[in-house]
Amino acid sequence: MNDHVTSDRARLLADFDRAMREHAPPDGPGVRVERVGDVVRQVGAAHDWNGVCWSSPDLDGVRADAAIAEQVAHCERVGCDAFEWKLYGHDRPGDLGARLLAAGFEAEEPETLLVARVAELATAVRLPEGVRLEEVRDEAGAELMARANERAFGKDGSWLRQQVTARLREDPEHFVALVALAGDEPVSSARMELYPGTGFAGLWGGGTAAEWRGRGIYRALVAFRAGVAAERGFRYLQVDATEDSRPILERLGFTVLTTTTPYVYRRASS
Secondary structure, three states: OOHHHHHHHHHHHHHHHHHHHHOOOOOOOOOEEEEEOOEEEEEOOOOOOOEEEEEOOOOOHHHHHHHHHHHHHHHHHHOOOEEEEEEEOOOOOOOHHHHHHHOOOEEOOOEEEEEEEHHHOOOOOOOOOOEEEEEOOOHHHHHHHHHHHHHHHOOOOHHHHHHHHHHHHHOHHHEEEEEEEEOOEEEEEEEEEEOOOOOEEEEEEEEEOHHHOOOOHHHHHHHHHHHHHHHOOOOEEEEEEOOOOHHHHHHHOOEEEEEEEEEEEEOOOO
8 A cells, every 4th residue: 555545544534533533523413422531422312322432542541441430330320221432443542442341341343434535436326127216204214214224134123213213303404314115115225414514424324135235226325325415515425334335335435444343331221
């Protein structure tokens, strides 16, 4: 990798860390971002994402343990069922993940952080025959999204139905939700969060039912959202990608910046 590519990646990562982590915007209405000592966290309702999105690069072992203990106490104090520390590959100290495990957090599957400049992405939407995209604007659409998500990931989608319905009701201007339909059957879905003042929009939840994979639906969902981001003046798209999605996104022009691993603390049931 040449020096130009390396420096460009470093600039993108620095921009992301500053805009989307250290000075993180709230994910939506009803949530708040708090800076507490060495961390920045988001706090919201049960269906919102609750967790640490940034920690100081100056953390040493003692300060890290103190910050972790405070977050555990916060989770217990407010009664949240699950609280996530979103750990990035370049976060310090180097053994922060091990310290989180020792404090009772559980590591989930790591993902890859990728970022692309919107101006460099294709926005032409090409779908296989018989498939159409629809923007989700109401509860019926949120139900279709949840069903598509369940088919794609094999997990209960009720949280997504609740989250999408709330976002459409409370702040539709900064939220885009899509479902792909084969006839009347939902086969794929995705959403996009638009973060005013940051230059970034986030792509979330792109997933396709197994029997429909490899036909270009995921690429079409990315292209549609890139077009919306371009129209609204956003500079970057950001994705936390699984290993299934990462190679597709790289082919589309996204740059790998680092990894991110969710460490989740689950409060014991009373």
